Amino acid sequence: MPHLTSNLEDAVSRRVQSAIKELLENKHLFQSIQIDEKEFDAVMKEAIEFHKIEVARVQPNVKLDGTPYLNNVIENLKKDRDQLLYSNWYFFLESSPPRGAKPVDFKDLPSLQLPSVRVSCVSRQCKGTLQPHNSGFIGLRSHFELQSFDLIRPGQPFQIFSLPYQCQNCKEEPLVFLVKRDNLKLTLVGRSKFPEVSVPSYIPEAQSKFYKNAIIANQTNFVLAAALYLRTVVEQYFYSVIPDEQKKAIAGNPTGDELADLYAKTLPENFPSNFPSLKKAYSDLSVILHSGKENDEVKKDLKGAKAKATKVKAKKTNPKTVVKEVKTAIQKKEPMVIAIAKKGKK
Ligand SMILES: [Zn+2]
Numbered sequence: 624m625p626h627l628t629s630n631l632e633d634a635v636s637r638r639v640q641s642a643i644k645e646l647l648e649n650k651h652l653f654q655s656i657q658i659d660e661k662e663f664d665a666v667m668k669e670a671i672e673f674h675k676i677e678v679a680r681v682q683p684n685v686k687l688d689g690t691p692y693l694n695n696v697i698e699n700l701k702k703d704r705d706q707l708l709y710s711n712w713y714f715f716l717e718s719s720p721p722r723g724a725k726p727v728d729f730k731d732l733p734s735l736q737l738p739s740v741r742v743s744c745v746s747r748q749c750k751g752t753l754q755p756h757n758s759g760f761i762g763l764r765s766h767f768e769l770q771s772f773d774l775i776r777p778g779q780p781f782q783i784f785s786l787p788y789q790c791q792n793c794k795e796e797p798l799v800f801l802v803k804r805d806n807l808k809l810t811l812v813g814r815s816k817f818p819e820v821s822v823p824s825y826i827p828e829a830q831s832k833f834y835k836n837a838i839i840a841n842q843t844n845f846v847l848a849a850a851l852y853l854r855t856v857v858e859q860y861f862y863s864v865i866p867d868e869q870k871k872a873i874a875g876n877p878t879g880d881e882l883a884d885l886y887a888k889t890l891p892e893n894f895p896s897n898f899p900s901l902k903k904a905y906s907d908l909s910v911i912l913h914s915g916k917e918n919d920e921v922k923k924d925l926k927g928a929k930a931k932a933t934k935v936k937a938k939k940t941n942p943k944t945v946v947k948e949v950k951t952a953i954q955k956k957e958p959m960v961i962a963i964a965k966k967g968k969k
Pocket residue numbers: 744745746748749754790791792793794795
């Protein structure tokens with residue numbers, strides 16, 4: 624029943640292409656996209672219903688539900704789905720479509736066009752801005768265009784693809800992604816150029832290096848390192864705005880918490896107390912560092928935590944969430960804090 628599988632083939636093809644696109648556009652190094660067999664339940668159900676209508680048209684008195692015949696059709700459709708999902712996948716580039724049609728009775732996933740993507744380009748011309756990138760690169764030697772390293776493991780595909788792209792704005796050097804496929808899980812395992820991290824202009828020049836490192840560490844799942852860099856951003860900022868005589872009044876080197884208290888005093892009196900402040904951000908980051916736990920470990924803790932109260936507490940100290948919150952506080956709220964503080968001083 625080839626017509627039953629053709630919709631399924633389309634659905635799997637579209638999903639694999641969208642997974643690659645999402646991986647390259649939105650995921651960072653060593654992050655993954657997982658495709659699930661269940662995602663194709665609806666299209667399979669639709670194919671079965673359509674088949675039942677077709678049969679009823681020819682033989683109106685035959686009821687297919689529950690018959691061995693229909694069960695067989697369903698089983699075959701599942702086999703076709705698995706064949707499409709667990710065969711080796713192959714891609715071709717926009718610049719070089721495959722020659723010839725696919726063979727009759729070919730049940731694997733047909734070769735798919737590698738989708739175009741919008742990703743940052745770090746060339747001198749593009750300066751880290753998001754630019755459309757087409758798959759392939761004009762001027763590459765043809766047999767080096769797209770590589771796929773496939774392990775022979777029938778039914779349990781393992782492949783590593785190297786996927787070249789060309790920025791449509793500057794067309795400078797190729798951007799090559801490495802993508803690992805383990806069964807239905809796609810992981811971004813490499814890229815030839817690291818995406819530019821843009822630092823907002825209100826982050827002081829002296830702290831921008833640490834801010835940049837914090838974002839990179841966070842994107843690559845080194846959450847503890849991200850917390851440490853962000854805390855350094857905040858601490859150095861404290862140092863730069865607290866008047867010298869106040870710092871000197873503390874014997875020895877002031878601790879971060881002492882600095883946070885002094886910083887809070889630099890805010891104007893009319894500063895709203897419910898406003899997210901760097902003092903709170905600093906203490907949240909310290910909690911992460913003292914817990915010494917990365918994101919996954921906290922997730923495991925959450926799974927193990929039975930008491931509701933413990934769960935709520937654990938959720939609050941999820942490092943990834945705190946880093947995100949602090950980043951947002953610095954990005955969105957703190958410029959206002961800084962602006963208000965400056966106003967108050969005048
Ligand atoms: Zn470019």
